[in-house]
Amino acid sequence: MILKGSQRGNAAKLARHLLNERDNEHVELHELRGFVSDEQLLDALLEAQAVAKGTRCQQHLFSLSLNPPEDERVDVEHFETAIEMVEQQLGLDGHPRAIVFHEKEGRRHAHAVWSRIDSETMTAKNLPFFKRRLMEVSKELYLQHGWDMPKGIVDQALRNPLNFSRAEWQQAKRAMADPQLVKAMFKQAWQSSDNAETLKAALEDKGFFLARGDRRGVVALDYQGEVYALARWSGVKAKDVKDRLPDVDKFPSVQERRDEIAKRMSAQLQKYAVEINKAYHRKHPSIEFKRTQLVERHRDERKALYDRQRARWEQETAARAARLPRGMGGLWSWITGKYSRIRTQNELDAWQCYCRDQAERDGLVSRQLDERQQLQRAVKEVRDQRSKDIADLHLELSAYLSMQRGHTATAKVKADIAKQPETPKKDKSRGQDRSRGSGPDFNL
Incomplete structure (x- = not known):
């Protein structure tokens, strides 16, 4: 699992990025821990920023992204385990924390944000060498799950130079x-x-x-x-x-x-660009429509599941509460230890119900990711073709410039030049008109 972390401020901007549904197909606020504002991410991060104003710390947040291998399916439990490992490695145990899940193009990744401020001492937690420590956790996660480890993690000198920010x-x-x-x-x-x-x-x-x-x-x-x-x-x-x-x-x-x-840029190259755009826009709308419809259906399915689970959880919570004796019977149960046994059983039942609900959510997400990845293959095919066409266009432009410098053009450019209409050109030396191929006009 690739781990990337940074120290930063500007809580509002970070919250907007984490809740951005325009660039992400699904956004789920999974956890808010240690904040007074425990329902809205923006309120929680602004709360952390307000606490930081009592210190001189400018970068009061630590933001972490967790990206599993492209072909691997990782459930919530494994994401939480990875976040706990990072938290212990960096010494952020007990600090306020938020976890957000993003899904895009059939892949799922997670973001975690900690407040670096210790509210008791009003000091910021120092995070020396955090990149090296994240690399160590990343190696351990690859080994634990048996994933193929990227060369850049085995040896940083062998990291993929084509990774982009x-x-x-x-x-x-x-x-x-x-x-x-x-x-x-x-x-x-x-x-x-x-x-x-x-x-x-x-x-x-x-x-x-x-x-x-x-x-x-x-x-x-x-x-x-x-x-x-x-x-x-x-x-x-x-x-x-x-x-x-x-x-x-x-x-x-x-x-x-x-x-x-x-x-x-000659007229022929401009024609190439128009052709690329037309070909892309012919295919892209239909695929984009399918993607939009699929995302909307998936969101409806998740909302329906969450609503059913919430209603069931409220019923089960009421049933567990009804088991606890009240009044004089409750006092006697407390004396005899029966109350404690019932409460322990209630806690166990509640945990089992939570695990059941989480397994249902994981199953739904897994099925939807499989369905989304099938569509993503068609999207990737269209994008790859466009990228190839654009790269070819760069080469064609280079070929025209090479011709201007007196070098040989590519066969495609020669063929296009051959199609150029001939225009009469006056021979000044003899005062006669002669017709000859003018070739492309580079001095437009």
């Missing part, structure tokens, strides 16, 4: 591309070059163009004008980029580069 994923989503594919392109270009010129050529071969950023030094732009931070997407440090590209001023600004790309 939430910001990177959102940026690639704006460009409607696969972030893993984009990052692979950047890393390959970086590793295959050793100076500014070879890096520039390697990126242009993949349809990316260097420019002078406002605050990030050198950045790269794709054919849509989307800006990519070179260091982040290449998986290197900003200092490495500065060493390889020391002369930032020689690059055009972002706006100048965008204007240049717009001029270089």
Whole structure:
């Protein structure tokens, strides 16, 4: 199970993120522990923030995400066990805690948030080396469950360099591309070059163009004008980029580069982009409609189950309470020990009922995840095809630019150029008109 943690403030923003139903198909507030406000997540986190105002701590919350392997099904009990292990490892035992479950695209993951503030001493719990400790817990979880351990956990030097952050994923989503594919392109270009010129050529071969950023030094732009931070997407440090590209001023600004790309984009490439969008939007609405309908049905099924369980729990609670003797009989039962035995039996029955309800919820979620994953395969097929088409478009743009520099174009580009209509061009040297193929106009 991949564990990622961070110390942070801004309780309201975190609560909005955790309860975000726009980007998640299902959101479940599973637990609020140690808060006076024990019903609403926002109120609970704002309560923790109010307590923190009595200290000098700015990052009063510790946020943890738990992501199991993609092909593994993990129930609530195992998530809770993992959270308890992290809590003990970091020394956050007894601190106020919230647990939220998210489901998206047929996968389930969890978030846990602790208040770092000890309300008795009004001090923040120090969390030194928490990333290393999370890595240790993650290794233990992989071993306990018998999951295949990622190389990056076995040896951090072997970690997958194509993993991307939430910001990177959102940026690639704006460009409607696969972030893993984009990052692979950047890393390959970086590793295959050793100076500014070879890096520039390697990126242009993949349809990316260097420019002078406002605050990030050198950045790269794709054919849509989307800006990519070179260091982040290449998986290197900003200092490495500065060493390889020391002369930032020689690059055009972002706006100048965008204007240049717009001029270089031929009508045929624009036609490609339109075709990609049309093909995507023909398939996407029907799949999106099916996904929306499925999510709504799943939400209705869960609500119906929760309502039935709540009504049954209230009836069973009333029945258990009726077992306890009252009045003088209750006093005598307390003296003889019968009251204690009945209360113990009630607690056992209540725990068994809780486990039964949780098993029913787990069973429903498991069935729904299976159903959602079947649809996700169709979604992935459409997305993968679009990502491939966008990558091909980058290569075609590169081919046109290569032709402008006098290199050989790809067969597809040659075929498109052959379809270009011929226009008359005057021969100034002889004062006669001659007709010849003009080729694509790169100086639009």
